Amino acid sequence: MGWAAAGLRGLAAARPHPGDDVKRRNEHLIFIAPALVALALVVIFPTIFLYYVSLTNYSLTSGWEAKRFIGLENYFFLLFKDPLFWKSLWLTLLFVLTTVSTELVLGMLIALGLGRLKLSRRLILAIIIIPMVCTPSIIGLMWKLILNTEYGVANYLLGLAGLGKVNWLGVQSAFTSVVLVDLWQWTPFMVLMLHAALTSLPLEPFEAARMDGANAFQTFFGITLPMISRLVLIALILRLIDSIKVFDIIYSLTLGGPGTATELLSLRIYRIGFQHSNMVGRASAYAVIMILAISPFFTRLSGLLNRNAK
């Protein structure tokens, strides 16, 4: 209930400073209230409702009236009786760690490389936007065609280079393929972010470092990185949060398969609640776990984005 409670505290705290006249002290509410009411209806209430559903045995097949309150049974089930929950949690962790760290390193290298280009830089910065804004569900299907073992262009190009065919979406390598597609889609985010951070840096410290005879590595780790650390952290957390939630591109690429090879948490929720067993109550418990997994990152992010701290 953490988020809902924080919201209610926030609303309660939106009370005026004592001493102001009534009209003045409530004036901000005229502007904020409509959005807050809309958000209360479309986010806060449904989120509280989700916690409630997670305590019932509601399933699509038996209907809403037939559901019973079963306490924490769904949570006990996923913790102790569903090995696939732990597998999906593990896969999500692996996915998040590999994609986000690789995107950071690649993004940094590419951003540094772009800094050395002049004319072509703007063109490249424009092109690398494409992966981020392509409709993920559709481009996921496109990747499915590209990675097809028999008639995919990836294996065709590997063949031209004299390499053998790879069964990209088979049990062995499906997870790697999903990671690669995520790298394709989101490394540009890191590149854009880090490129913007690097170009905003003042020149003086770098000139001073050159005078002192520092080499490229010393300059990078001693000056560049500390100066952009706040932005790097923000980029990392934003990617972490998005990466935990990922659903659409994997849905169209592998549907979580083959078997459960790419069944990340969001796909597990989908399969439990809607595809295989229709046990929506149980799926809600998984969804609550997912929200709880994201919240600590958000707390960290809120500190970093704080305007007052700047």
Add this chain to the structure above:
Amino acid sequence: MTLRNKLGKAVVGLLMGCYALLCFFPFFWMILTSLKERVDVINPAVWTFKPILDNYIDVFTKRNLPLNLLNSVIVVSTTVAASVLLGTMAAYGFARFEFKKKESLAFWILSLRMLPPMAVVISFFILGRMLRVLDKQLYLSVIYMSFNIPFAIWMMRGYIEDIPKELEESAWLDGCSRMRGLFSVVIPLVSPGLIATAIFCVIQSWNEFTLAFFLTSFRAKTVPTIVTEFLSVTGVLWGEMSAVGVVAILPILIFAFLIQKQLIRGMTFGAMKE
């Protein structure tokens, strides 16, 4: 030394060029596939051919693409208009007034933007079923406000704070109310930011899959969910799929290039200003 520098620069340039090609390739391959004949679609060795428009004609005449496009346009335009209006008003409240716990409330609103769609969609689905509003464009458009309003508030707050307060104060002296001041003084001044924010919301809403997938089935089905039709049949009709993809993605790409400068500001919720 200069030769080494030049060589190094050429290598870097080459690598960057390759990276840009890699980013562009799936979209390029989609365009290529959409223009191929059915036999060539599953032949990756075919790169040059006489382009045909059969796939485009098919998706517009034999499939529901026109309906899906119309649904997407209705959902996106209504949700973006409502979200930007409510978001801008709230952003003004956050930018120009001081009140207790303002920052915590602002962060908390932003956090709603980050809720996993796969989690909240369960409630939306059950509630929609009870209220009998599943498969209606308006329901989807209201639901999309859940991520568009927090985003609009957060972005617009930054843009409004960049506008000096004095410009408004002179309007107040002329007897203008704060609400009038917002609409007649502030909004014209922040219109570039407002447009960027709106385009951002358009892109997010247009590409949204998870919520649309659960909350629509036929009548209100939007473009991203078309993939399910292609997943169910054995042997995907790749040519038609690619044509749908090009039609869906091209307008979004144009929008994205329009806000290229503000893109990073939007994606980092204002942490990185352009």
